[in-house]
Amino acid sequence: xxxxxxxxxxxxxxxxxxxxxxxxxxxxxxxxxxxxxxxxxxxxxxxxxxxxxxxxxxxxxxxxxxxxxxxxxxxxxxxxxxxxxxxxxxxxxxxxxxxxxxxxxxxxxxxxxxxxxxxxxxxxxxxxxxxxxxxxxxxxxxxxxxxxxxxxxxxxxxxxxxxxxxxxxxxxxxxxxxxxxxxxxxxxxxxxxxxxxxxxxxxxxxxxxxxxxxxxxxxxxxxxxxxxxxxxxxxxxxxxxxxxxxxxxxxxxxxxxxxxxxxxxxxxxxxxxxxxxxxxxxxxxxxxxxxxxxxxxxxxxxxxxxxxxxxxxxxxxxxxxxxxxxxxxxxxxxxxxxxxxxxxxxxxxxxxxxxxxxxxxxxxxxxxxxxxxxxxxxxxxxxxxxxxxxxxxxxxxxxxxxxxxxxxxxxxxxxxxxxxxxxxxxxxxxxxxxxxxxxxxxxxxxxxxxxxxxxxxxxxxxxxxxxxxxxxxxxxxxxxxxxxxxxxxxxxxxxxxxxxxxxxxxxxxxxxxxxxxxxxxxxxxxxxxxxxxxxxxxxxxxxxxxxxxxxxxxxxxxxxxxxxxxxxxxxxxxxxxxxxxxxxxxxxxxxxxxxxxxxxxxxxxxxxxxxxxxxxxxxxxxxxxxxxxxxxxxxxxxxxxxxxxxxxxxxxxxxxxxxxxxxxxxxxxxxxxxxxxxxxxxxxxxxxxxxxxxxxxxxxxxxxxxxxxxxxxxxxxxxxxxxxxxxxxxxxxxxxxxxxxxxxxxxxxxxxxxxxxxxxxxxxxxxxxxxxxxxxxxxxxxxxxxxxxxxxxxxxxxxxxxxxxxxxxxxxxxxxxxxxxxxxxxxxxxxxxxxxxxxxxxxxxxxxxxxxxxxxxxxxxxxxxxxxxxxxxxxxxxxxxxxxxxxxxxxxxxxxxxxxxxxxxxxx
Numbered sequence: 001x002x003x004x005x006x007x008x009x010x011x012x013x014x015x016x017x018x019x020x021x022x023x024x025x026x027x028x029x030x031x032x033x034x035x036x037x038x039x040x041x042x043x044x045x046x047x048x049x050x051x052x053x054x055x056x057x058x059x060x061x062x063x064x065x066x067x068x069x070x071x072x073x074x075x076x077x078x079x080x081x082x083x084x085x086x087x088x089x090x091x092x093x094x095x096x097x098x099x100x101x102x103x104x105x106x107x108x109x110x111x112x113x114x115x116x117x118x119x120x121x122x123x124x125x126x127x128x129x130x131x132x133x134x135x136x137x138x139x140x141x142x143x144x145x146x147x148x149x150x151x152x153x154x155x156x157x158x159x160x161x162x163x164x165x166x167x168x169x170x171x172x173x174x175x176x177x178x179x180x181x182x183x184x185x186x187x188x189x190x191x192x193x194x195x196x197x198x199x200x201x202x203x204x205x206x207x208x209x210x211x212x213x214x215x216x217x218x219x220x221x222x223x224x225x226x227x228x229x230x231x232x233x234x235x236x237x238x239x240x241x242x243x244x245x246x247x248x249x250x251x252x253x254x255x256x257x258x259x260x261x262x263x264x265x266x267x268x269x270x271x272x273x274x275x276x277x278x279x280x281x282x283x284x285x286x287x288x289x290x291x292x293x294x295x296x297x298x299x300x301x302x303x304x305x306x307x308x309x310x311x312x313x314x315x316x317x318x319x320x321x322x323x324x325x326x327x328x329x330x331x332x333x334x335x336x337x338x339x340x341x342x343x344x345x346x347x348x349x350x351x352x353x354x355x356x357x358x359x360x361x362x363x364x365x366x367x368x369x370x371x372x373x374x375x376x377x378x379x380x381x382x383x384x385x386x387x388x389x390x391x392x393x394x395x396x397x398x399x400x401x402x403x404x405x406x407x408x409x410x411x412x413x414x415x416x417x418x419x420x421x422x423x424x425x426x427x428x429x430x431x432x433x434x435x436x437x438x439x440x441x442x443x444x445x446x447x448x449x450x451x452x453x454x455x456x457x458x459x460x461x462x463x464x465x466x467x468x469x470x471x472x473x474x475x476x477x478x479x480x481x482x483x484x485x486x487x488x489x490x491x492x493x494x495x496x497x498x499x500x501x502x503x504x505x506x507x508x509x510x511x512x513x514x515x516x517x518x519x520x521x522x523x524x525x526x527x528x529x530x531x532x533x534x535x536x537x538x539x540x541x542x543x544x545x546x547x548x549x550x551x552x553x554x555x556x557x558x559x560x561x562x563x564x565x566x567x568x569x570x571x572x573x574x575x576x577x578x579x580x581x582x583x584x585x586x587x588x589x590x591x592x593x594x595x596x597x598x599x600x601x602x603x604x605x606x607x608x609x610x611x612x613x614x615x616x617x618x619x620x621x622x623x624x625x626x627x628x629x630x631x632x633x634x635x636x637x638x639x640x641x642x643x644x645x646x647x648x649x650x651x652x653x654x655x656x657x658x659x660x661x662x663x664x665x666x667x668x669x670x671x672x673x674x675x676x677x678x679x680x681x682x683x684x685x686x687x688x689x690x691x692x693x694x695x696x697x698x699x700x701x702x703x704x705x706x707x708x709x710x711x712x713x714x715x716x717x718x719x720x721x722x723x724x725x726x727x728x729x730x731x732x733x734x735x736x737x738x739x740x741x742x743x744x745x746x747x748x749x750x751x752x753x754x755x756x757x758x759x760x761x762x763x764x765x766x767x768x769x770x771x772x773x774x775x776x777x778x779x780x781x782x783x784x785x786x787x788x789x790x791x792x793x794x795x796x797x798x799x800x801x802x803x804x805x806x807x808x809x810x811x812x813x814x815x816x817x818x819x820x821x822x823x824x825x826x827x828x829x830x831x832x833x834x835x836x837x838x839x840x841x842x843x844x845x846x847x848x849x850x851x852x853x854x855x856x857x858x859x860x861x862x863x864x865x866x867x868x869x870x871x872x873x874x875x876x877x878x879x880x881x882x883x884x885x886x887x888x889x890x891x892x893x894x895x896x897x898x899x900x901x902x903x904x905x906x907x908x
Contacts, residue, residue, distance in 0.1 A: 012055040013132035018066065019075055019124035023095070024435065024544040025050050027551055031092050034354030035388045038079045039399060041094040044086045047076075055131060060087055066128055073124045080351050081344035096315075189213035193281040201282060208366035212283050215359045219270045222352045226263040229345040232331050234259075242327050243317070254313040255346075257306045261299040262349040269293045286363070287376025294383045297353070301387050304350040305394030308402055311343060354388060357381045403430050407450070411459070413474035421455060421478055429453035432555045435461075437524055437542040444524070444542065447475055451555055454563065455480050456529065458539070477535060481560045482567070482861035483827055483847070485530040486553060525549040532846050532863065533827035567860045569839060569850060570893050575878070576600075576609060577889035579617040586888050589870035589878040590631045597654055598878075599638070600870070600890060601626035606640065608654045611892075620654055623662045630677045632684065635703040637726055639675065639686065640665070646672045646688055648726055668701065668727055678744030681762060685730060687742045687749065696739035696753065700762070702730040733765045743792045752789040756781075757802065770802075770815050777817040781809070791833040793840070801840065801853060803833045808840065808851075824856045834872035836895050841877060843869040848879070848893070862893075 010017040026047065028040040051063035067085045070076070071093075078084070079092045134152050139145035144153050189209045190198055198206065237243055238252050272289050318325045332341050360377050367373045407430070408423040422428060431451040437444040438458075450457040456479045459472035524542025527549055531537055543549035575598055580586050588601040591611075600607045600617065606626060609617030621640070628641035631651065638649040647665035673691040677684070686701040704726055741752035749760040750770060757770035770792075771778050781787065781804070791803040799810045799818045808824040811817055828844025835841070839859060842849040848862040864881035870890070871878040883889035 010054065011133075012057075012066070013128050013130075015069055015073070015124050015126045015128055018051070018054055018128075019070055021054050022047075022050055022070065023075075025053070025548075027545060027547040028094075028434065029551065033079065033090070033092050034351065035357055035385065036350060036354040037392045037396070038092050038094065039396070041079055041092045044088045044091040044093060047085060047093060048087045062130065065130065069126070069128055070124060073126070075124050077343075080347055081341050197281050204366055204368075205282070208363060209282060211359065211362045211366065212286055213277075215286065215363065216270075216273045216277050216283075218355070218359070219266065219273055222348060223263065223266045223270045225345055225348045226259065226266065228336055229256075229259065229342075229348075230263070232334065232336060233342055233345070236327070237324075242323050243321070251313065251317065255310050257310055258299050258303050259346075259349065262303050265293065265296050265299055266349075266352070268296075285371070285373045285376070287373040287380065290360070290380040291376050294380050297384065297387055300349055300353045301390045301394065304353065304391035305398050307346065307350060308395060308398040310346060312402055314342070314346075350391065353384065353391065356384050357388075360384075400428075400430055404428055407472065410470060411472050411474060415474075415477070417474050417478055421452070421457065423452075427453075431559055432552070434548070434552075435544070436527075436552075437544075438539065439542070447541070448472060449541070449552075451552075451559065453559060456484055456556065458541075476539065477531070479529065479531045479536070480827075480858065480861075481556070481563050482858065483532040483536065484556070484560065485532060485863060486556060487528045487530070527552060532861075533844065534829045535827065564860075568896060569860045570836075570841075570848075570862070570895055572862065572879075572891040573894050574614065575611065575890045575892055576614045576617045577883045577887055578614060579607065579609075580880075580888040580890070582882060582886045582888060584888075586868075586870065586880045586890060587626055588628050589890065590629045591871065591873075591876050592631050592633060592651070592654065594633060599629055599631065599654065601629045601640070601642075619659060620656060621649065621660045621662075623665070628674060630675070630686075632677065632686075632703055634684070635705060635726065637703060639668075639677070641672055641675060644672050645670045646675055666726065669699065673739075674742075676742040676744070678742075680744045680749060681747055683730070685744070686727065689739055689742060691739045693738050694736070696735045696737065696751075697732070698735065698739070698742065698749075698751065698760075699732040700730040701727045703727055731762055731765065733760060733767075735760075735767065740788060741790055745794075750792050752791075754788075757789050757792060771811065772815040775816045777820045778811075781807075790830070791835075793833075793835045795853065796837070801835070803830075803840065803842070805830060822856060824851050827858070827861075832869040832872055834869070834877045834893075836875075836877065839895070841872075841893065843867060843872075843879065 010021055012018060026042050028042060030037055030039050031041055031043065032038070047067050048060050048063045051067050052058055052060060055063065055066065057063065064085065064087050071085045074096075076085075076093045076095050079094055083091075085091075085093065129151070132151055134145055134147070134150050136145035136147065136150070139150060139152060141152055144150055147153070189212070190206065192213070201209070234252070234256055238248060243251050269289070272292070273286065276286060276289055277283055318328060328342055331337055332339060337345075360381050364374060364377050364381075367377075404423045408418070411418050411421075411423075429452060431453060433448065433450045435446055436449045436458075437446050439445075445460070448459050448461045450459065458475040460475050462471050462473055463469070464471055524544060525546055525548070526540055526542055528538055528540045531539075543552060580600075580602055585603045586600060587603070590599045591597070592599065596611045598609050598611055598617075600609075603625060605619045605623050606621040606629065607617045608620045623640065623642045625643040626640060627644075628639075630639040631637075632639065633651065636651045638651050638653060640647050640649065642662075646668040647662070648668060649660070649665055653660050653664070669688050669690075671690050673689050673696075675686055675688045677686050679685070684703055686703065688699045688701065690697045690699075735751060735753060735758060737753045737755050739751050739753045743750040743752070745759075747762075749762060751758045751760060755769070758767050759770050760767050771782060773782060788805040789802065790805060793801045793803070795801055795810075799812055801808055801810055806826060806829075808826070809817065810819045810822055824840070826842055826844075826849060828842060828847060828849050830842035830844050830849065832843045833840060834843075835853070838853050840851045840853050842851070845867055847864060847867065848860075849858070850860040850862070851857065852859050864879075866882040867879060868881070869877075869879050877893040878890065879893060880888050880890045
């Protein structure tokens with residue numbers, strides 16, 4: 001790893017500072033070792049790389065020593081608890097869990113203990129003297145101080161001796177010497193048999209015998225470790241006084257589970273292997289022995305799956321029970337334990353299962369063709385790999401469930417956000433969690449971000465009264481992944497650094513303040529998360545490293561893609577994305593059913609094309625500021641609202657080979673706000689609305705059927721029809737408020753206005769409120785102001801779904817609420833709605849929100865830029881959004897699987 005040539009950002013001799021930055025910079029990932037998957041861990045090579053970066057020194061031996069100083073204080077540990085930090089890609093390490101919380105019952109037990117009964121885990125602390133500066137204010141590189149232990153004295157002596165060295169020299173530590181002695185004393189096959197036997201076999205067979213010998217003695221060691229677990233830990237804990245008698249049995253069952261069943265399987269296999277070894281000096285085969293026992297390996301799977309709970313229970317009890325913590329520490333110091341913690345022995349069954357395939361594959365590698373082991377061992381390996389796959393699956397489920405349970409207990413919020421997350425649902429998953437920063441003024445606040453399978457959550461981590469445990473306060477409302485948009489930049493924010501005196505060194509009399517920066521820079525790698533909808537907003541967060549940023553982006557995008565694929569009820573079928581630039585705003589559309597012609601209105605005119613042919617769209621009518629169009633096929637009429645003037649064209653105009661001008665249009669009305677076509681009282685009607693802030697005038701027209709002789713007339717004759725043909729006034733009425741929508745029921749009109757939905761009888765022209773003011777279940781809408789009624793749909797059972805800009809609910813034909821417990825609260829701020837049973841479709845400028853009308857659940861979200869509805873009929877839904885290269889994309893929203901039942905959506 002190349003070390004950036006930057007100013008040292010922390011004083012590397014202070015272990016607490018190094019630990020803080022190390023924890024921030026290291027990227028946790030899932031790794032596989034010996035066919036077992038370990039979550040949220042890092043390699044030894046990555047750890048040393050990060051430490052080199054922190055201390056700004058490329059000496060990896062020095063970084064390794066500093067890393068072992070952190071390791072010694074149990075900041076992190078080897079995943080198998082077998083050794084200290086190693087500079088290796090093959091060794092994995094992990095921190096204590098981010099979510100360090102307890103169950104409620106454990107919390108109450110802990111609160112009942114006296115202070116002296118509660119163990120407290122000290123933080124990482126201390127001074128790494130190899131990187132420490134001299135404390136004396138008079139000391140310099142040229143004039144040393146009085147101390148014989150001055151770090152500069154050692155440096156000066158090295159310079160005077162002129163001993164060139166690229167860095168620290170590797171020396172054998174005491175533990176390394178012990179390991180070496182153990183290795184030297186370890187028996188090998190070549191040393192366990194007479195020399196004449198060794199000489200009688202080939203070199204390849206010698207290698208095979210060495211591996212078989214390793215299989216046998218490591219199995220013996222495995223069984224012995226389980227015996228040590230029983231003798232040093234299980235028996236004393238189950239029959240001693242370390243654990244309260246009332247909880248002793250449940251504690252033993254939770255921590256040790258079925259380890260004795262595993263011991264039984266392992267001891268029988270070991271006995272048979274040793275028996276085979278004793279038969280002949282040169283072991284002929286071991287495949288048959290493994291075939292005999294591999295069918296009994298099931299206890300390994302159940303034990304491995306439970307190990308997550310075992311470790312959690314032991315950690316929890318150790319923190320609340322001082323006697324247990326002391327007992328475990330004493331046992332770890334015994335020679336039989338080899339300075340290994342209990343977790344190392346508890347993990348032996350799982351790691352042993354992972355070692356079998358590696359050892360047996362090595363045996364196969366050196367076994368000649370035609371040998372029985374060449375046939376038997378692959379079968380054994382395949383069976384064990386299947387068991388390992390089950391262990392990984394079950395362990396993953398157990399780990400996920402435990403972490404979610406702990407997080408659910410640790411989260412708190414003033415609102416109902418936690419309940420909405422449904423963390424205890426059977427299929428809920430915690431994908432990733434970790435620290436991330438957010439700017440607050442000139443400072444940055446550290447947050448903990450949790451990515452679930454359905455949402456993203458930002459929290460603030462706070463210590464509880466008991467310093468061993470944490471709570472997580474919900475910082476922002478959970479963001480459903482369907483409503484989440486990501487953006488980031490490769491630029492790194494400039495680091496703002498401050499100087500502060502050291503609390504460790506400042507207390508020494510006469511000591512000079514070291515010239516180092518004691519805090520990490522306040523920069524980071526930005527990630528902007530946008531919560532779409534009315535309750536959302538944008539949050540710019542800062543990851544500690546580029547790798548961490550990339551990992552967050554990848555995981556979030558992967559999960560969003562999975563949700564989009566899983567929840568895809570509708571899909572957008574592009575009609576054209578090469579016709580309209582963003583300067584020529586598309587405003588409306590319609591369909592001519594018999595010819596499959598799509599008509600599109602835009603700022604500069606009306607276009608027509610064929611469905612399925614993106615390049616077929618061309619301008620047909622030259623007319624500016626088109627806002628609405630409709631097709632009346634039975635009457636051969638094309639209705640166009642342009643610049644607040646309603647005009648008509650013959651439908652045959654769409655077949656014209658030449659551009660048609662506005663002069664060919666027939667004017668119907670001016671100062672028109674909008675119009676709506678529908679069927680009421682068995683008649684096809686066109687409602688033309690002229691609306692102001694204080695009143696609305698609604699005039700209904702009835703189209704005149706086309707004369708059959710005119711149908712056969714030429715295009716020229718159709719274009720010069722007299723202005724009186726085609727439409728006649730049917731009824732006209734007045735509403736003393738601004739109107740925004742008109743809906744056709746079977747025998748009445750429903751007008752959406754500032755007062756709500758008004759019902760108009762077209763025969764008597766009497767009006768009344770749709771909602772019954774006497775229904776108390778409607779108070780939530782009747783007593784609200786500034787809400788806008790937009791659409792009404794009749795559903796299968798006769799109820800009506802009323803859609804407002806904030807919510808939707810059901811009423812019956814009498815205007816009373818029919819389903820009191822049902823309400824849809826829109827995530828966005830929709831301006832229009834469509835219905836394709838069983839889904840309600842809401843159009844927000846940033847996304848399409850699709851809800852199931854029976855359950856109200858969010859079924860799908862389709863994100864788009866500058867989204868606008870064009871045509872929202874029951875069988876055709878068109879919309880437009882900005883596309884690439886400054887073009888607009890006009891699309892049709894289609895229900896997948898085409899489950900479009902014949903459901904009446906209007907009429908009474």
